[in-house]
Amino acid sequence: MNVLVTGGAGYIGSTLIKQLLEKEHKVVSIDNLSRGDYKFLMKYKENPRLKLLIGDIRDPDKLKAVIKENKDVGAIVHFAAIPGMERCQKNPKGAALTNIYGTYNVLETARNYDIKVVFISSAAVYGNPIEVPISENHSTNPTNLYGVTKLAGEKLLSAYHSSYKLNTVALRFGNVYGFGVYSHWETVIPKFTKQALSEQPLTIYGNGEQSRDFIHVWDIIQAIELVLEGEKNLVAGETFNVGTGKPISVNTIANMVTKIFYEECKKNVKTTHLPPRKGEPDTPNFCLSPIKIKNKLEFRPQWDIKSGIKQLIRYS
Ligand SMILES: NC(=O)c1ccc[n+]([C@@H]2O[C@H](COP(=O)([O-])OP(=O)(O)OC[C@H]3O[C@@H](n4cnc5c(N)ncnc54)[C@H](O)[C@@H]3O)[C@@H](O)[C@H]2O)c1
Incomplete structure (x- = not known):
């Protein structure tokens, strides 16, 4: 498969790219390098299955051009974001533009070319939970702007799934280390x-x-791979927690x-x-309750x- 990774120079994105390349997939990454750095992927830069692009998800024309030049892209894993409570609080406009408008651009591009989208969300959407372990059906009540922008991204995703039948999956990560x-x-x-x-x-x-x-980054990568490989009837329109419980x-x-x-x-x-x-x-x-992803996709944190x-x- 050819996978477009947004935010591929970031901490989790670059780790996914390494894994996808090792599994013989093709990868196109788009990152504006506002936080990430491609230097950590330099070992792979000569690999013909890898393209490391500099570009911004707030620019819909750039996203369109990337897909036009890479017509075999079968899935987008959408990491690019202003991540975390403090960064969003310091830069609310940036948070709204990247995390919400940028996600809309990714979805709109995916809709035009019918590409599966895996959206990287966060446990921050839950806020202070009423019940633990938190299942995916738990109410969402984020206590900070970061959680609000991630929830908005998820809502956009469900609208694109229900209105346009786009194959979308949201993953709510715990605290990745x-x-x-x-x-x-x-x-x-x-x-x-x-x-x-x-x-x-x-x-x-x-x-x-x-x-x-707390969930290890390599367990996170396992979850993303399972979702990428998952049959449409198991994953389309779904939201999964990715945690340990x-x-x-x-x-x-x-x-x-x-x-x-x-x-x-x-x-x-x-x-x-x-x-x-x-x-x-x-x-x-x-x-987070990991029961759903364990039962449906056989996720097994290591x-x-x-x-x-x-x-x-x-x-x-
Ligand atoms: N690290 C965690 O504990 C954690 C937990 C839950 C969810 N997440 C989510 O996982 C994703 C990746 O997190 P991370 O820890 O790897 O963060 P990161 O900051 O290392 O990666 C994000 C990447 O996105 C890029 N980026 C930012 N704005 C962009 C834009 N407008 N256009 C293109 N690229 C842009 C940055 O340069 C960076 O390389 C984020 O969406 C984050 O919210 C992370």
Whole structure:
């Protein structure tokens, strides 16, 4: 298959590209390089099955031209976004234009050429849940702009599925960590690992009892591959959580990083608390039910957090 990856220079996008190339697929990537960097894919740049393009999903003509030049594209995996609560709060116009208008452009292009779209959404659409583990049927009530833009993207997707019968799938990721072809260092697990490595205290927002569903980037890639390969009757119009179903508090992560860091580097680190961040869900036991993707697509996460932290320490 030829897969168009939007945001292919990003953390998760570039990891997917590596995997698709290793599975003999063709890949076209479009990224405006506002955050990502193609340097992590340079090892593959001579591969005739790979095209790394610079372009913006806010530009519908560019998207159209990419598809016209690559008529065999069979699916679009749409990552390109202003990701995360803080980035969206700092740049609300950018968040709306990229995450909502950009997603509309991707869908409109896909509609014109009848291409399957896999939209990368987030657990942020749920906000503070009423019931855990959170199933896909749980109400959506995002507590910040990022979650709102992801929910808007999902709503656009369902409209294109119901109105135009476009084959669309939305994936709601938990908190992604681990080394793919590279790692960002801002989310909890990589941030604590980096702080430990630079012998700084681990900074916890609030009391640290808030939980997240942490999922390794290579498990995320498995889920995307299953959705790409999934029969139309199993995936079209569907939304899947991609998580572990196991809530882990920020305090637990801090303790794990401290312990593993001592085992690996024989050094102690301290923790420090900062005020809670506005808009961040503070639910203890926050986790996504992975039952639907496990039952329908046989998703089987392979990574545990301990191995993921060790991997980050060794690759840093
Ligand atoms: N990392 C996580 O924990 C996590 C969790 C849930 C959902 N997600 C979603 O997964 C996707 C990828 O996340 P990531 O962590 O790899 O982020 P990332 O920032 O590394 O990747 C996003 C890429 O999109 C590109 N981009 C941004 N605006 C663009 C535009 N207008 N046109 C073209 N390219 C543009 C950036 O340059 C970047 O390379 C995002 O949609 C994010 O919201 C991530």
